[in-house]
Amino acid sequence: GESVGLHLPTLSVQEGDNSIINCAYSNSASDYFIWYKQESGKGPQFIIDIRSNMDKRQGQRVTVLLNKTVKHLSLQIAATQPGDSAVYFCAEGGDRDDKIIFGKGTRLHILP
Amino acid sequence: DVKVTQSSRYLVKRTGEKVFLECVQDMDHENMFWYRQDPGLGLRLIYFSYDVKMKEKGDIPEGYSVSREKKERFSLILESASTNQTSMYLCASSQGARGAFFGQGTRLTVV
Numbered sequence: 001g002e003s004v005g006l007h008l009p010t011l012s013v014q015e016g017d018n019s020i021i022n023c024a025y026s027n028s029a030s031d032y033f034i035w036y037k038q039e040s041g042k043g044p045q046f047i048i049d050i051r052s053n054m055d056k057r058q059g060q061r062v063t064v065l066l067n068k069t070v071k072h073l074s075l076q077i078a079a080t081q082p083g084d085s086a087v088y089f090c091a092e093g094g095d096r097d098d099k100i101i102f103g104k105g106t107r108l109h110i111l112p
Numbered sequence: 113d114v115k116v117t118q119s120s121r122y123l124v125k126r127t128g129e130k131v132f133l134e135c136v137q138d139m140d141h142e143n144m145f146w147y148r149q150d151p152g153l154g155l156r157l158i159y160f161s162y163d164v165k166m167k168e169k170g171d172i173p174e175g176y177s178v179s180r181e182k183k184e185r186f187s188l189i190l191e192s193a194s195t196n197q198t199s200m201y202l203c204a205s206s207q208g209a210r211g212a213f214f215g216q217g218t219r220l221t222v223v
Contacts, residue, residue, distance in 0.1 A: 008152060034211040043116075043202050043214035044155070089154065091211075098143045098162060099170070100204075100212050102155040 010107045019077040023090030031094030035075045038087045118215040131190040135203030144186035149200040193222045
């Protein structure tokens with residue numbers, strides 16, 4: 001029979017607005033969480049990470065928020081620019097080893 | 113600058129061929145990873161290694177093997193390539209419990 005592929009969630013944001021990309025993680029024992037950005041034709045690029053003993057971390061134009069109670073991670077991008085257009089992945093790791101497991105990804109689309 | 117280099121960007125192989133994908137990192141990282149990326153499925157971990165000659169199965173190791181004879185090099189081997197192994201393969205390395213750095217990827221097509 002025909003197999004139906006999973007469609008990547010897409011977030012469309014007006015240029016200049018703030019973007020919030022959400023992620024639910026699975027392992028409550030994970031010790032650290034990372035956000036990656038993947039542009040077309042390239043490998044994922046590290047953006048920012050956060051340890052499980054923190055609930056917020058800021059970088060340049062980006063902020064990661066961690067809510068361990070509901071196992072939720074978010075990436076906030078301030079003043080979204082056309083160059084932010086990409087697929088964003090959250091990842092978790094550091095339970096019993098340094099294995100890094102990725103979420104499915106969200107495509108960020110910038111509207112002019 | 114951190115660098116992870118995969119030997120090929122594009123590769124076309126025939127069904128049944130033995131395929132080697134090579135990855136080299138120049139950061140003296142302990143950990144190295146092989147993922148495959150397919151539309152709608154994200155990145156799935158095939159194998160990883162946390163030291164020379166050490167390897168651990170990821171989520172989808174079937175049909176693959178790996179080799180880590182030197183710290184900087186991690187090879188992914190498809191013993192007998194099949195069409196369902198057509199995919200983008202991504203190598204990464206990391207130091208301890210830190211974020212991983214990725215290579216550019218190898219797009220493998222098995223015909």
